[in-house]
Amino acid sequence: MNKPFVSLRPEITRSHALILMDWLEDERVTRYLSDSRSVSGFIAQAIDRTQMPILTHLFNQGGRFFMAYDRNDSPVGFVRLVKTGPDCEIVLVIGDHDTWGRRLGASTIREGLKLAFLDMRAETVIAKIHPDNTRSLKAFQRCGFLLKSETPTLQSLHMTSGRYLRLLREGVMAASADIYITEMDKARLQSLIEFEQGPALVDLEHEIERAIVVDPQQVAPDVVTMNSRVALQLDDEEKEVALVYPEDADERSGKLSVLSDVGAAILGYQEGDAIDWMVSDRTRHILIERVIYQPESSGHFHL
Structure with a gap:
């Protein structure tokens, strides 16, 4: 049971929002996150304008938002899936930097792909990553993403539904034993x-x-x-x-x-x-x- 394990959960509480704000104030976390300031501002406004304990509906505006947990049920990051037509963009952050290097990023990507392809029925999943963000690039490539296009400031990677299912059947996507x-x-x-x-x-x-x-x-x-x-x-x-x-x-x-x-x-x-x-x-x-x-x-x- 030494393999990384991550689960994605849709419920977002006020305590989750506060954790997210802490992550987004950490320069190590936000260095390559282009919209970190706007996201942090959105979270602050969401906390200020409602006293409700559950904020899930606010975080799902324009996409689907999930907290990522490790096997000890501790929040370690988040995933946002934004579907436009047949395409779905995945935005992923492992906010707990103490867990970096444990391959939780790849596990989180696999869980995000499961939802994008098997629940949201996307035809293609796209990830847009800064070329200097080598840790994220390696994680997505390890999961089978291919380079689609690149500029000096952005690499666009993609995975098709057909490729996902093929890799799944070949065992590339599995984080556990064969069944x-x-x-x-x-x-x-x-x-x-x-x-x-x-x-x-x-x-x-x-x-x-x-x-x-x-x-x-x-x-x-x-x-x-x-x-x-x-x-x-x-x-x-x-x-x-x-x-x-x-x-x-x-x-x-x-x-x-x-x-x-x-x-x-x-x-x-x-x-x-x-x-x-x-x-x-x-x-x-x-x-x-x-x-x-x-x-x-x-x-x-x-x-």
Whole structure:
């Protein structure tokens, strides 16, 4: 679990706004942020003109704004996604300079791409970066962005939806272990995604797209497939759950929908795999201890 982990969360509170102002007053943070003064002024005005504890609606004017958190649930930066037609510009700042050098920037970029392509359905994501900002340039290039154009003061990088999906399937975008999905499960889950709604849909689609697809008769017996029963550890809590389709879900009986946070998290992993995942607005550590029952290994291919 030494790989960097970042989650993006849309809720912005007054305390978040104050943290953002502190970051934007740090010259190390704002050196290459062209609109840092206007952003800082906007935040100050937002705090002054409302006493509301939640400021999310103010930050989402003209785009979508997210706070970035590390695996300890500490805010480390922010992402802004601005969609114009089929294109989406990503603006990213890691404001906590004590975390610089830990590759949180690349993890944040990957989370931003997931939202831009799988939630906002952008065709192209664009990042505009000062050529002297070598740390950011390397992070975006490491994630697969390509140079589109450049001037002495600006490099424009881009990523297309097709390239994103290809890199995702090749494992370049993954920050965790390989996962496996049967051909039958993938087909059923893709049909499910077309008609369902819910906060876990983007994460589920991301996992399905990056999964290694296998024949149901060839899947390893310790892989979590649909309708498997699994013993897992959620932080310090031992749980036994079944991974089911939404119509069969019953949390009181331990039947978790694949559209739930934990359900989407465990799909495709193997015994011994450990995952950091956002569950109910906080980061949880999930360990797959044992696959108690897997339909495919028992010859139950109709489930």
